Amino acid sequence: MDPRLARRAAATAFIAGIAADVLFDRSGLGINVPIATVAILALVTWFGPSRRPADRIDLWLPVVAVLASLGPALRTDSSVVVLDLGLAGLATAAWSVAMSGVPVTRRAASSVMLVGGVAGLVATVALAWLVTRSGADGFFSRGFGQLGRFAAIARGALIAVPVVAGFSLLLASADAVFGHALDDALHLPIDIGDAVDRAAFSVLAAGLIAGPLALAAGGAGLFSGLGLAMGTTCGAAADAEPSPRTRRVGVVETLTVLVAVDVLFAAFAVVQVMYLFGGVDTLGVVGMTYSDYARQGYFQLVGVVGLSGLLLLAAHEVVGRTRAFLLGALVLLALTSVILASAALRLALYQGAYGWTELRFFVAASIAWLGLCLALAIGLLLAGRMRWLPHGLAASAVAVTLAVSALGPQAFVIHENLARVVDPGLVAPGGFAGFDLSYGLTLGEDAVPDLVGALGVLPPSERLALLGQLRLRREDLARDPATAGPLAWNVAREQARVALEALPDR
Numbered sequence: 104m105d106p107r108l109a110r111r112a113a114a115t116a117f118i119a120g121i122a123a124d125v126l127f128d129r130s131g132l133g134i135n136v137p138i139a140t141v142a143i144l145a146l147v148t149w150f151g152p153s154r155r156p157a158d159r160i161d162l163w164l165p166v167v168a169v170l171a172s173l174g175p176a177l178r179t180d181s182s183v184v185v186l187d188l189g190l191a192g193l194a195t196a197a198w199s200v201a202m203s204g205v206p207v208t209r210r211a212a213s214s215v216m217l218v219g220g221v222a223g224l225v226a227t228v229a230l231a232w233l234v235t236r237s238g239a240d241g242f243f244s245r246g247f248g249q250l251g252r253f254a255a256i257a258r259g260a261l262i263a264v265p266v267v268a269g270f271s272l273l274l275a276s277a278d279a280v281f282g283h284a285l286d287d288a289l290h291l292p293i294d295i296g297d298a299v300d301r302a303a304f305s306v307l308a309a310g311l312i313a314g315p316l317a318l319a320a321g322g323a324g325l326f327s328g329l330g331l332a333m334g335t336t337c338g339a340a341a342d343a344e345p346s347p348r349t350r351r352v353g354v355v356e357t358l359t360v361l362v363a364v365d366v367l368f369a370a371f372a373v374v375q376v377m378y379l380f381g382g383v384d385t386l387g388v389v390g391m392t393y394s395d396y397a398r399q400g401y402f403q404l405v406g407v408v409g410l411s412g413l414l415l416l417a418a419h420e421v422v423g424r425t426r427a428f429l430l431g432a433l434v435l436l437a438l439t440s441v442i443l444a445s446a447a448l449r450l451a452l453y454q455g456a457y458g459w460t461e462l463r464f465f466v467a468a469s470i471a472w473l474g475l476c477l478a479l480a481i482g483l484l485l486a487g488r489m490r491w492l493p494h495g496l497a498a499s500a501v502a503v504t505l506a507v508s509a510l511g512p513q514a515f516v517i518h519e520n521l522a523r524v525v526d527p528g529l530v531a532p533g534g535f536a537g538f539d540l541s542y543g544l545t546l547g548e549d550a551v552p553d554l555v556g557a558l559g560v561l562p563p564s565e566r567l568a569l570l571g572q573l574r575l576r577r578e579d580l581a582r583d584p585a586t587a588g589p590l591a592w593n594v595a596r597e598q599a600r601v602a603l604e605a606l607p608d609r
Contacts (some may be wrong), residue, residue: 109236112150112316116230120309124301131527132175132184140172140191143315144198148397150320151202160208161201163561168194183370196222199315221316229317230310259359265306266414267363272303274371277400278445279391281374357421361431364414366437375445401453401466404446408473412496415480419489429484436481443473456534457517458523460542468507511595513546517553524560540565544572551576551599555606570606577603 118141126135144165146273151157171194200222201207207215275282306358378385378396385396415432422428447470454463479495520538523529538561543554555573558566580586580603586596 106236108150108320109233113230113233113313113319115146115150115238116233116309116313116316117305117369117370119143119312120305120307123308123312124305128301128304134176136175136188136191137169137172140195143195143312144168144380146312147195147199147315147319149203150316152204152320157198157201157204158206158209161198161206164194164198164201164207167191168198195315196318196485199318202319215250222314227314230313231312233317235457236457255355256359260363261354263360263363267358267367269303270364270407270410272300273410274367274442275404277407278371278374278379278387278401279396280378281371283372284370354422354425357418358427358431359412361428361435365431365438368411368442372438372441375441379445379448399449399453401446401449401470404442404449405466405469405473406535408439408443408446408477411442412473412476412480415490416489424487424489432484433481436477436484440477443470443477444547446470447474452531455531456530458520458535458539461512461516461546464516465507466514468503472499472503475503511549513549514553514595517543517546517550517557521553521557521560524557538565540569544569547591548580548599549593549595552602555602573603573606577606 123139125353148165167536168191171187171191174191175184178184178187196219197207200218205218210218271285275285348534353595385391415435418432447467450463450466450470454467475495476499479499480492483489483492483495520543523536524538527536532596538557540561543550543557546554551573554569558570558573561569576599580596580600585591
């Protein structure tokens, strides 16, 4: 793609992202959906190369996109709205491909699926691709040229701004003390949480809008490489892919980003050591008791650990194994370990107070997996075998998945929650010592044997309610023809049947 066209498309995507925030901020879905759809279709049509007009038979696509977008303005049924939004999005994406000069409707179904898969992959990285292509002709380098040898650091600092801002948002929402300190440090006369939320929404919207724009402006060049252009004319000069050296961010820029994230993580780690692990008073700082402060944020912290791993992999691809990278990466991994320990402690405190749910179980499993990933990353980094890290991550994910399957989350949750009823000493001070019967009854056959066992430990009122529900479950299971045949045999279901058959009839 021509760098000038990429700059126009990237700028348009960012402006459209801000407009999307105005359309949808604090507003339900309604007429704003067709307005946004028509605007995106117009932008896609504008960016489509005039030398490769859309196939006439594809003109039904924007019509369908507009008609589907009217659904949220006419109906409030969530199922209908979701279907309409999905259809509008697919039709808009197909029109973006068509505007690039690649026919859609006249293709065979298998070819359409292939085009759709490629288009989906392109759309996920479209904004980053447009930004990268924007500087392929040296446009930004000329601006930084006045800075001499500090130009690379300045470029890295600019790249680091959105990266650090994203991590800051997650860390501030995960930890009230850190969020309070961040607000105090910035001294902004605005609600920083609201500003960051709106900025994040605008960037996300820009990324979504960049997908159709990138497809319309440069899609034919992408698809022709796979033999999908079906005879359409592709300008080789305009659509040629840049070489890897052109697209790679410089080593200094990448290290600058890595150092900036290290500094942010170090500040967060200090807060954790003082307030979470050290127990320094939180009530006077953020008006929150230690227990309330500690029992929040583990979802965000797990996300931070995962994103820092992706940052490490990307930095290694760009920089390679240098002393500077090795130092920055080891610092990042050490600080990430502190963040993961913070997430694990917060989850343990919350679970100790309120018991287990399936969601908390899977968060705990993800923390265990991320712990394995950190250990693998540190070992492979020191051994100079980082190319094996993706394989190690995949193998550890398989191992954790198999372990979760073998353990059985639903049976584990009910068993552990019943243990809290039998032994109140397992409940943290101020926590919930009872059994959430309504939640337990939402679980499947895996939980039935332990639910039957709960009849012996629950209070009489809850015991009668549970017994009635288990009898209904027994009748439903006996009447279900889908589970009666030998091909539907299942261990958990058979164990549930055996347990339910032992119930008294009265």
